[in-house]
Amino acid sequence: MIYRIYTENKNKDALLKAIDRYGYPPGYTLFEGEGRYQLNDKSYSEPSLVFEYIGNSEKADDFRVRNLAAFIKRYNNQQEVWIVKIQESERIVV
Numbered sequence: 001m002i003y004r005i006y007t008e009n010k011n012k013d014a015l016l017k018a019i020d021r022y023g024y025p026p027g028y029t030l031f032e033g034e035g036r037y038q039l040n041d042k043s044y045s046e047p048s049l050v051f052e053y054i055g056n057s058e059k060a061d062d063f064r065v066r067n068l069a070a071f072i073k074r075y076n077n078q079q080e081v082w083i084v085k086i087q088e089s090e091r092i093v094v
């Protein structure tokens with residue numbers, strides 16, 4: 001299972017240190033981007049982060065990823081943090 005956590009790019013350095021101290025996930029890929037949204041017919045953008053983690057144990061990872069997203073939400077005082085789960089059809093390691 002591939003997990004992605006979408007969040008605002010806020011307090012990045014301190015957030016990464018806190019996540020690394022937490023020890024989960026044991027490794028991840030971090031993407032920086034720009035989030036776009038509409039509100040009251042006006043467009044907004046904000047810097048965003050996407051944490052991507054390839055898990056091994058769906059039940060355990062689901063629990064940990066949800067806890068990590070909740071931690072990020074509290075840490076950055078956000079209204080929402082999104083989690084996306086992507087079912088792998090195949091994993092090839094070269």
